[in-house]
Amino acid sequence: MSEELHEITLRVNGHDHAVAVPARRLLSDALRLDLGLTGTHVGCEHGVCGACTVLLDGAPTRACLMFAVSAVEAEITTVEGLSQPDGSLGPVQQAFKDCHGLQCGFCTPGFLTTITAGLEENPHPTRDEAREMVGGNLCRCTGYQNIVAAVLKAAELR
Amino acid sequence: MTTKLFGTKVPRVEDDRLLRGQGRYVGDVFSGQDALHAAVLRSPHAHARILDIDVEPVLDVEGVVAVYTYDDLEDAMGEPLPLLIPHPTLTHGRTQYALAKDEVNYAGEAVAFVVATDRYVAEDAVARIRVRYEPLPAVVGIAASRAAEHLVHDDVPGNVGARMEQHNGDAPAEIAKAPHTLTLDLDVERSACTPLEGRGVAARWDPDQQRLQVWSSTQTATGVRAAVAAKLGLDLRAVDVITPDVGGGFGVKINHPWPEELLVPLAAMRLGRPVSYVEDRREHFVASAHERAQVQHIEVGFDDEGRLLGLDVMFWHDHGAYTPYGLIVPIITSTQLLGPYKPRAYRVVFESIYTNTVIVTPYRGAGRPQGVYAMERTMDAIAAYLGKDRTEVRAVNFIQPDEFPYEHGLVFQDGRPLTYDSGDYPASLEKIKQLVGWDEFPQYRKEMAAQGRRVGIGLACYVEGTGVGPYEGAHVHIETSGKVKVATGLTSQGQGHQTVFAQLVADELGVRFEDVEVVTGDTRRMPYAVGTFASRAAVMSGSAIHLAAKRAKEKALRIAAEALEADVDDLEITDGVVSVKGAPGASISLGTVAVLSNPLRYAFDEASKSATQFAVGDPDKPPVAPGEEPGLEGKDFYSPERSTFASGMHAVIVETDPDTAEITILKYAVVHDCGHLINPMIVEGQIHGGVAQGVGGALYERMVYDENGQLQNASFMDFLMPYVSEVPETIDIDHLETPSPLNPLGIKGAGEAGVIPSAALFASAIEDAEGIEITAMPISPSDLFTLREEHR
Numbered sequence: 021m022s023e024e025l026h027e028i029t030l031r032v033n034g035h036d037h038a039v040a041v042p043a044r045r046l047l048s049d050a051l052r053l054d055l056g057l058t059g060t061h062v063g064c065e066h067g068v069c070g071a072c073t074v075l076l077d078g079a080p081t082r083a084c085l086m087f088a089v090s091a092v093e094a095e096i097t098t099v100e101g102l103s104q105p106d107g108s109l110g111p112v113q114q115a116f117k118d119c120h121g122l123q124c125g126f127c128t129p130g131f132l133t134t135i136t137a138g139l140e141e142n143p144h145p146t147r148d149e150a151r152e153m154v155g156g157n158l159c160r161c162t163g164y165q166n167i168v169a170a171v172l173k174a175a176e177l178r
Numbered sequence: 179m180t181t182k183l184f185g186t187k188v189p190r191v192e193d194d195r196l197l198r199g200q201g202r203y204v205g206d207v208f209s210g211q212d213a214l215h216a217a218v219l220r221s222p223h224a225h226a227r228i229l230d231i232d233v234e235p236v237l238d239v240e241g242v243v244a245v246y247t248y249d250d251l252e253d254a255m256g257e258p259l260p261l262l263i264p265h266p267t268l269t270h271g272r273t274q275y276a277l278a279k280d281e282v283n284y285a286g287e288a289v290a291f292v293v294a295t296d297r298y299v300a301e302d303a304v305a306r307i308r309v310r311y312e313p314l315p316a317v318v319g320i321a322a323s324r325a326a327e328h329l330v331h332d333d334v335p336g337n338v339g340a341r342m343e344q345h346n347g348d349a350p351a352e353i354a355k356a357p358h359t360l361t362l363d364l365d366v367e368r369s370a371c372t373p374l375e376g377r378g379v380a381a382r383w384d385p386d387q388q389r390l391q392v393w394s395s396t397q398t399a400t401g402v403r404a405a406v407a408a409k410l411g412l413d414l415r416a417v418d419v420i421t422p423d424v425g426g427g428f429g430v431k432i433n434h435p436w437p438e439e440l441l442v443p444l445a446a447m448r449l450g451r452p453v454s455y456v457e458d459r460r461e462h463f464v465a466s467a468h469e470r471a472q473v474q475h476i477e478v479g480f481d482d483e484g485r486l487l488g489l490d491v492m493f494w495h496d497h498g499a500y501t502p503y504g505l506i507v508p509i510i511t512s513t514q515l516l517g518p519y520k521p522r523a524y525r526v527v528f529e530s531i532y533t534n535t536v537i538v539t540p541y542r543g544a545g546r547p548q549g550v551y552a553m554e555r556t557m558d559a560i561a562a563y564l565g566k567d568r569t570e571v572r573a574v575n576f577i578q579p580d581e582f583p584y585e586h587g588l589v590f591q592d593g594r595p596l597t598y599d600s601g602d603y604p605a606s607l608e609k610i611k612q613l614v615g616w617d618e619f620p621q622y623r624k625e626m627a628a629q630g631r632r633v634g635i636g637l638a639c640y641v642e643g644t645g646v647g648p649y650e651g652a653h654v655h656i657e658t659s660g661k662v663k664v665a666t667g668l669t670s671q672g673q674g675h676q677t678v679f680a681q682l683v684a685d686e687l688g689v690r691f692e693d694v695e696v697v698t699g700d701t702r703r704m705p706y707a708v709g710t711f712a713s714r715a716a717v718m719s720g721s722a723i724h725l726a727a728k729r730a731k732e733k734a735l736r737i738a739a740e741a742l743e744a745d746v747d748d749l750e751i752t753d754g755v756v757s758v759k760g761a762p763g764a765s766i767s768l769g770t771v772a773v774l775s776n777p778l779r780y781a782f783d784e785a786s787k788s789a790t791q792f793a794v795g796d797p798d799k800p801p802v803a804p805g806e807e808p809g810l811e812g813k814d815f816y817s818p819e820r821s822t823f824a825s826g827m828h829a830v831i832v833e834t835d836p837d838t839a840e841i842t843i844l845k846y847a848v849v850h851d852c853g854h855l856i857n858p859m860i861v862e863g864q865i866h867g868g869v870a871q872g873v874g875g876a877l878y879e880r881m882v883y884d885e886n887g888q889l890q891n892a893s894f895m896d897f898l899m900p901y902v903s904e905v906p907e908t909i910d911i912d913h914l915e916t917p918s919p920l921n922p923l924g925i926k927g928a929g930e931a932g933v934i935p936s937a938a939l940f941a942s943a944i945e946d947a948e949g950i951e952i953t954a955m956p957i958s959p960s961d962l963f964t965l966r967e968e969h970r
Binding site: 058060061064065068100120127132147157160 | 189190192193197206296374424426671859905
């Protein structure tokens with residue numbers, strides 16, 4: 021019994037990637053294992069922790085709750101796509117560094133993508149809105165205070 | 179580099195990589211390579227005999243490469259896993275097999291191991307394995323274990339793995355003649371570390387060199403290496419263990435070897451192909467480790483001021499189905515319970531008992547949260563009984579600053595006397611009262627009450643033995659480029675070790691921070707090490723790195739003195755250049771010193787020409803002087819006689835909703851004393867994270883087992899880890915810096931402090947708000963609501 025493979029093209033961080041994947045291949049696994057974009061992390065595989073969050077046409081999406089074959093129409097942005105064109109850190113990344121918003125770094129990619137989208141929608145969040153913006157992502161290291169500070173700092177840096 | 183970096187908020191060198199998605203965690207190691215993936219069949223029963231395992235249906239699944247059960251394990255692999263920390267009182271220690279043999283003792287225990295071309299296929303195969311079990315009665319919870327109506331292990335009477343007693347003075351006699359006595363019965367439930375990255379291991383066998391390389395998401399690379407070598411029958415030198423980036427540990431990754439840490443390398447060797455295993459979240463809940471569950475009985479005798487005359491504690495520690503990590507957690511509870519206090523007499527007895535549940539190994543705090551809970555609940559009870567302020571009762575019991583070193587007359591977890599090195603508890607108490615507004619609180623309570631709001635204030639104090647031995651080591655190598663390569667053997671799980679260790683080296687050597695690169699947890703670079711636990715990394719490896727850098731510096735100055743024809747005492751190093759003080763022209767770069775340190779026959783670039791045999795050296799002397807080695811390196815080890823004791827106090831103001839019993843944090847304050855701070859930003863980050871875990875443990879997180887030993891909330895949907903909405907918006911932190919006399923930097927550990935007092939703290943504050951005695955933690959709004967009903 022051989023699994024049927026689907027030849028698809030995933031557009032990630034502005035580049036097209038042709039891959040052949042089974043229908044059940046999760047987008048998170050396709051990004052990590054087939055495309056080698058291991059910046060997207062898997063923390064729970066049931067959509068709760070948010071570590072795997074990527075942007076689909078700009079909208080934060082749990083890559084562990086989606087099949088790769090369902091993402092063919094979308095423009096996907098992963099953490100690897102958040103740096104500036106000149107290679108320097110993007111504003112959200114820089115803000116995390118400035119505010120000590122990360123420790124082990126495992127949940128961080130999901131926060132970075134989520135906040136990137138959040139600041140698109142609300143470029144000048146209040147502190148409460150900043151908390152709300154990261155309210156769906158789990159972090160076990162930082163206690164979140166510095167992550168909220170990083171959201172506010174990122175809004176300044178943008 | 180003239181500014182000292184010690185004590186400053188240096189940004190982390192780790193961050194750039196991690197922020198770009200360029201971290202390399204264990205699940206990333208074989209990305210893009212043709213590696214095999216493993217999955218584990220786990221017992222669905224908490225307690226059962228295995229009658230038969232049929233793997234036949236699996237062999238047809240396309241993509242399956244191997245399937246192993248106990249019968250496939252040979253020699254040492256067929257023996258039980260190691261009991262890592264034996265103790266004379268652990269009379270009935272038991273450990274599991276890498277794959278279950280005849281019997282399973284918790285739901286989640288590994289039964290079979292499948293290797294396939296990808297994880298999806300491996301999981302398909304696992305689902306096809308047929309196992310016939312004969313279910314046995316499950317022993318769940320401390321009450322059932324103590325009742326011993328059923329046994330977890332047939333040959334462990336009463337389900338008691340260990341019974342241990344320690345005492346100092348005659349506590350029962352002191353209690354008998356004390357003017358006042360109280361008795362408390364307390365409960366703490368199970369929680370767990372739950373790092374965002376679970377356990378994982380990857381391995382590659384090189385058949386040409388007969389070498390095994392293992393990557394593990396571990397807190398001890400050297401521990402895993404020794405265990406893998408012993409179990410697989412390999413020479414230690416044939417095994418390398420490399421710790422990649424680790425997505426959080428918090429204790430669970432110090433236990434080793436996990437079954438998968440042996441089975442993955444075994445499969446890689448047998449199959450001759452790279453093999454990777456990363457557990458999923460459910461597996462982390464049911465097959466790694468938990469902690470915290472204890473039942474405590476406390477009898478205390480005290481005088482009119484609340485001074486502890488006799489303290490007699492008995493507790494029962496639920497260690498789950500097996501005891502791979504020995505008695506470390508209950509020993510820590512039994513000793514660290516004393517906190518900053520000095521009872522006239524103390525006796526503690528514990529029983530470490532079996533249940534058919536996931537094993538218990540250290541979780542950040544490692545038994546201290548339970549000890550602090552017992553002690554601080556007692557302090558609050560004494561204050562309530564005497565009608566005194568809670569801070570006054572604590573103050574009269576403090577060890578005073580002039581009483582250090584203070585000997586408790588007990589043996590600590592490292593087998594050494596429980597002797598506190600330094601501290602200033604009265605000063606901490608003053609600071610925390612100021613920070614939280616303790617004296618102003620009655621007025622605040624009145625104002626809130628006028629608005630129909632109910633608030634309470636709580637306080638908890640702790641002392642934390644950190645930096646336990648036996649040792650750590652470091653190697654510092656100054657390359658001919660002037661760059662400095664540092665290795666220490668313990669591992670990192672996100673603490674920022676590369677940053678703080680580079681700070682220490684830059685300061686000691688006088689080189690630019692940017693020129694220092696630190697590697698941790700790689701047995702190829704430093705094969706002698708212990709691991710990261712007990713808030714020991716800064717103290718142990720920090721001290722070792724400082725000492726190793728000192729050695730490298732001494733050598734650099736010896737060589738430079740000769741080259742500059744100057745006296746060593748007249749030299750200084752700034753920005754990687756050695757110069758003669760007051761003579762700016764006379765200087766030599768450390769890179770050139772490194773060239774000179776290694777007499778060469780063959781030049782490989784312009785700089786190295788100056789070290790060849792016709793260019794340098796006295797032709798009448800050996801090129802490498804007696805007692806010297808080639809190369810500009812320093813190596814040293816740090817092995818203190820005993821632990822150093824950090825301390826702290828937390829205070830919280832909570833609001834409890836009169837209708838819904840919802841518990842809200844209004845103010846959270848921390849006074850923390852970990853000696854000198856290497857990097858205050860990192861220390862405060864550790865406190866923030868610890869407090870969040872503490873809030874989770876006190877108000878939200880619990881492992882909910884049913885009577886059959888099934889974990890009912892084994893997912894992030896149902897195990898309520900705090901999101902940002904559950905933690906205090908801000909934490910007010912004040913530091914006291916009482917240096918440790920035990921190490922060259924005067925530092926103490928800081929990693930666990932944030933989580934230690936939480937259960938005690940919230941119990942204190944909620945009790946204060948509600949006027950109802952709180953004796954069981956964690957406490958949810960429903961629990962509080964029920965308590966209110968019971969106290970109507």
